[in-house]
Each structure stands twice: as C-alpha cells, then as structure tokens.
Amino acid sequence: MELIVKIQKQLGTFFLDADFTIKGDQVGVFGPSGSGKSTLVSLIAGLRHPDRGLIGIDGETLFDSSRRLLVPPEHRRIGMVFQRPHLFPHLSVRSNLLYGYKRCDPQHRKITLDTLVEVMQIGPLLDRGVRHLSGGEKQRVAIGRAVLSNPRLLLMDEPLSAVDDNLKFQIISYLKNTCEIFKIPYLFISHALLEMRIMTNRVLTVEDGRVTGQVTAEDLARERMKDATGYTNLLRLTAPRRINNLYAYHWGDQELFVSGGSSLAETLFEVSSTDIILFKRHPEAISARNLLKGTVVDIFNTGTRIGVELKCGDGRLIAEIVKEAVDELELSKGVEIYAAIKAVAFRHLG
Amino acid sequence: MLSFTPSDYSAILLSIRVAVVATLLSLPFGFTVAYLMTYRRFRGRVALDVIVNLPLTLPPVVVGYLLLLLVGQHGFIGKMILQPLGINLIFTWKAAVVATAVVGFPLMVRSIRIGMETIDVRLIQASRTLGAGWLDTIITVIVPLSVRGLIAGSVLMFARGLGEFGATIIVAGNIPGVTQTIPLAIYEYVSSPGGDVMALSLCFVSVTISVLVLLLHEWLGRRMVRSD
Known part of the structure; x- marks a missing residue:
C-alpha cells in the first residue's frame, strides 16, 4: 500500500498540515492526544474534507482540491475501526458483519462471512x-x-483505548492476525508505544498537527528510553510446559522459565530492560532462573544510562546498565556475556 | 347507555380520519425537517426552525386565519396552485387535514429530532465507511434508530389532531356530517340548550380514543426496539 497525503485543514484554532508519502502494510500513526491523529484519519476516510491538498492511495486520487475532486467515503474502500465498537444496535451480529460486505462491489469480495467467522471464531x-x-x-x-x-x-483509530488491559493484548493479536491472514494493509493510530511496536513496522510521528517524521517502531522505543521509562523487551514465547511452580517456554531455540505463565500455546511477555542483569563470565549458581549467553551487538547512550543490545540465539534483548558497569564488564561490540532474568520479571501481555 | 345521532358518529369517524391522514401526510415532511435540523448545517436553518415552530406559539385561530388567507380562493397558494388544479380546500374535510397538519407539525418534528439526536454520529460515520451512501444510511441506520421518535411524534400529532379546534373551525367550518369533528360537535352541543349530556358523551369518546392511542404508543415503543 502506498499512501500519499498532502493536505491542510483548519479546525477552529487547530491547524493540521500533513505532508507525507508512506509505503507499507503495517503503518502506525503515533503522537500525543490532541496532536491531530484522529483528524488526519477522518480526512483520509473522507468523513471530513480537507481545505486544500491531495490524498492518493495506490495510484488512485481520493481528494484533489486543484481538480475539485472529492471521492465520498462510501466509494473510498477505506474501512474504519473506531475507539468504541459502534455496532448497529438494531441489527444482529450477522447483519452487522454483512453490512459492509453487501455494499462491496462483487469483484472486491475476497473475504467471505464463512472464512471470517472461522478466523475470528x-x-x-x-x-x-x-x-x-x-x-x-x-x-x-x-x-x-x-x-x-x-x-x-x-x-484503526485507537481501537484498544476503550478495552480493559487484560483484553487489550488478546484483541491486538486478533487484529494483527486477521489483517495478516486476509492481507489487509492498515494504519494503526495510537499514543501507546507498546501497541505500536506490536502492530506496526513503519511509524509516522505526529505532533501539533504536523507529521514530523517516519521511523520504525523499534527506533521510537529506543528514542523513548531517554524519558527514563526504560525499554520494554517483547518476547513471544511458545510451547509451555509446567515444571513445579514455573512454566518452561521456548523462545526461539532457547528455554525460558516464567513464573506467571499459562497453558496457551503462544504468549507475549514483556521484560523491562532494567530487569536484566549482565555477567562477564558464567556465574555458576544464581537465584535467577534464566541465564542466557549472548553477544553484544550494540551499545548506545540513553541519556542517563547505557543500552546494551544482545543477540541471544535467534532473539534480541536490550538491557540497561549504568556507565560504570559498562567499564567494569569491558563491554564492546562482539563481546560474549551472560544475561540473567528472574522468572518473575516476565509480565504476561496476552 | 350512550346514544349517538348519525352526525355524532360521522364526527367521531371524521376526527379519526382527519388525524390519521394529517399524521401520515406529515410523517415524511416531519422526518425530512428533523433530519435537516439535526444533521445539516445550512443557511436559513434558524429561519426554518422558527417557521416550523411558529404554530406552537401562535393561537390556533391565528394559524387558521393565516391558512385561510393563504389557501383561500384569493390566497397565494389557493390562486396559483390549487385553483389551476381544480382543488377547493376551504370548508372541506381536507382543509381540516391541512389545519391539523400545520398545528401538529412542530410537535412531530420535535419528537423525531429528540429521537435522532440520541443516534451516535459514529454509527453514521461507520455506515459511510462501510460503503453506504447518505440515502442508504438514512434508510438503514437513521430511520430504524429514530423509530421511537417517529412513533412518539406520530402519536403526539394524532392526539393533537383529535383535539384540533381553532384552526379547523376557521378553514373547514363546522358543517355536521361534512367537516364537523368531535371538538366542533362538543362546541355545538355545549352552546345549544340541553346538549350537556351529549357533549359529555363525546368527551368520553375523546378520552377513550386518546387512552387507546397512548397505550398503543407504549406497546409499539417496547416492541420496536431490539432487546437481545
């Protein structure tokens, strides 16, 4: 999907001036509340009209003020998921699901009710x-x-903001899987970094009504480490086995012990960068249940501390330590070290 | 036991007929005006609001007189539109329908608007992004979701129509068997000696019809909304 947006819109005292071209199927729009994300999305959907400019998608123009061209929302084939579900209360679940399908040109009907019901259970x-x-x-x-x-x-305009925390990550994997299975490109709007990292590759950053840049969600997360919030490692763990009070999971070719696991085949966990302890040599016996051997691939400054990126087998971890520790451990790129993580440091996301 | 004369029966039937026809005729217009006032921003919106609500604040007799001036043989509408079509409204039951429609219209519009204003704009936006044009959205989302307002507006207008007196007597007159509705018949009984009992009987009929209509309203209101 290629989206070209070059529009301006005055809304009271707020002025939106968006100018970007983005390619990709899992694109994020990231910015604080009130930065203009929702306005941008409603302009792309055609629910509001820009004052001037141009909107194009995959070579087709949806809005062009110089040619006085304005494609109404019902002909844009741009779907929307809002903050709240907004289902039609007078219709059954089936009729709600089929509302858009019935109005879709038969040549575009690739996803049918049966396949959707199967995928979404x-x-x-x-x-x-x-x-x-x-x-x-x-x-x-x-x-x-x-x-x-x-x-x-x-x-998707902050589709998870009205959902309980424990449901949030179930729905997020739902969203992502469904879009991947049916190959639907999406624009995911959020002010939550973690959601951004799970859902998207490319991210448009929005501030004060302007699109300020394009980065990867990963870059964004590292940049935010400066705000003293640390870095959250996301680990997708599979095939749990229960051993006494712990769960043993596969993480690529490694095995990790987690205290708060479940019997689900695949679970997303987060581990804070500050919960990882680094050792120069194998410590022989420690209380932490996970000891991983890894190679330093990157060392970077996060302002107050130093971020150390490790390659452990197939996976990557970022630990955060103070400057003195870097010197003592004699860390540099390519050095092999050990990382210890307590079983309780894993937080279950869904 | 109530004993009615043939002209009493015709007054009862006429009252119902006038109120029903006026309500049905007003529904599409009432819906349109309510839709415009709720969802559209246009020049003259305030003017439309004032004109629609004017009959609510004017004495019905004034509305009737203005209607007479407008649709009478020398009136603008009467001369330019009705006469060439060979229609004569004044002193027919159709004039009573027009009078009832005009007087009840603001009540109907208000009820429908109240219903419409409870519809979440996001539902309308959702239907548009799902491929429904504006007319499609009106039919499949706005009408079904304002059904309570439509019922309430219709019932209110019907009830108001049953009681219409001032405007009707001016444009339709009080001709027994032709334009005499229940209120007009009651007025005639009350103003003639010995008519008290008959006036009271017709009052009883009036109350009965009103109660039945209100009960119907409650029942429809419950039925029309999906509860699962």
Missing part, C-alpha cells in the same frame, strides 16, 4: 443481538465488520 455470536455482547466480543465484531467490507486500507 465468532460463530456462536452470529444470531445474537449486539446489546448484550461483552466489550471484547463487541470490538471483535466491529473489527470483523470492517474487515468483511473488503477494504483496501483499514484505519
């Missing part, structure tokens, strides 16, 4: 009304409804 909900669905079910149906309209681009 919403079969039992189909003939129910939407009022008494749980929050998570509602948002799943809303995602399904947008996906089933077979859009060429899906806009």
